[in-house]
Amino acid sequence: MKISAILALILGASICSAQTVQHNDAKTVVLPADTEIHLELAETISSHTAKAGEPVRFRTVGDTTLDGILVIPDGTEADGVVLDVKRKGHLGHAGHLDIGIQFLRLAHGLHVPLDGAADQDGQGHSTRTALVTGGTIALFWPAAPFVLLMHGADVVLTAGTPVTAFVDHATSVPLPN
Numbered sequence: 001m002k003i004s005a006i007l008a009l010i011l012g013a014s015i016c017s018a019q020t021v022q023h024n025d026a027k028t029v030v031l032p033a034d035t036e037i038h039l040e041l042a043e044t045i046s047s048h049t050a051k052a053g054e055p056v057r058f059r060t061v062g063d064t065t066l067d068g069i070l071v072i073p074d075g076t077e078a079d080g081v082v083l084d085v086k087r088k089g090h091l092g093h094a095g096h097l098d099i100g101i102q103f104l105r106l107a108h109g110l111h112v113p114l115d116g117a118a119d120q121d122g123q124g125h126s127t128r129t130a131l132v133t134g135g136t137i138a139l140f141w142p143a144a145p146f147v148l149l150m151h152g153a154d155v156v157l158t159a160g161t162p163v164t165a166f167v168d169h170a171t172s173v174p175l176p177n
Contacts, residue, residue: 027174027175028172028173028174028175029066029069029071029172029173029175030170030171030172030173031066031071031072031112031167031170031171031172031173032066032167032170033166033167033168033169033170034166034167035064035066035166035167036164036165036166037060037064037072037078037104037114037116037164037165037166037167038060038061038062038064038162038164039058039059039060039061039078039101039116039162039163039164039165040058040059040061040159040160040161040162040163041056041057041058041118041157041158041159041160041161041163042057042058042059042077042159043056043057043159044156044157044158044159045082045097045099045156045157046097046154046155046156046157047085047086047087047095047096047097047154047155047156048087048095048154048156050082050085050097051082051085052082052083052084052085053081053082054081054082055079055080055081056079056080056081056082056099057077057078057079057080058077058078058079058080058101058163059075059076059077059078060072060073060074060075060076060078060104061074061162062074069175070175070176071173071175071176072104072106072112072173072176073176076104076105076106077104077105078101078102078103078104078105078114078165079101079102079103079105080099080100080101080102080118081099081100081102082097082098082099083098083099083100083117084096084097084098085097085098087154094153094155095153095154095155096155097118097119097155097157098117098118098119099117099118099119099157100116100117101114101115101116101117101118101163101165102114106173106174106176107174107176107177108174110173110174112167112171112173113167113168113169113171114165114166114167114168115165115166115167115168116163116164116165116166118157118161118163
């Protein structure tokens with residue numbers, strides 16, 4: 001008799017929890033593909049120190065709503081990765097930094113795939129280097145090789161730099177509490 005009462009109690013508890021899960025599923029919304037998501041860098045990154053494959057953190061700026069319903073709250077974290085990086089170089093060549101934005105990290109471990117990039121080139125000095133080299137050769141030719149050692153600038157993207165990404169494909173997401 002006690003065993004059947006315990007089994008009935010366990011069965012009743014599992015039915016209640018199943019109903020709760022169904023109730024939570026009713027509180028979802030489909031985030032359409034190409035929904036614009038406004039992000040900002042959560043950290044400063046430089047072409048001098050970054051490495052390809054290194055993770056990059058972002059966070060949303062402002063709430064994302066659909067039909068007046070809050071879907072993604074301000075400050076939601078997003079992840080990206082350094083795709084390509086080139087340090088500044090000789091002869092005035094500038095640095096380069098290319099970051100791909102991968103996904104939003106929502107509550108309950110859900111990831112919303114994003115499509116976006118932060119691509120930046122540093123300031124190059126190729127033209128200036130050529131002019132200075134030409135002038136140096138004309139005025140003082142022994143110093144010309146040293147002018148060729150001039151470097152361009154590395155790219156530095158500071159925390160708070162705005163970036164826009166888009167939802168890659170329609171994704172069902174739970175509404176925030």
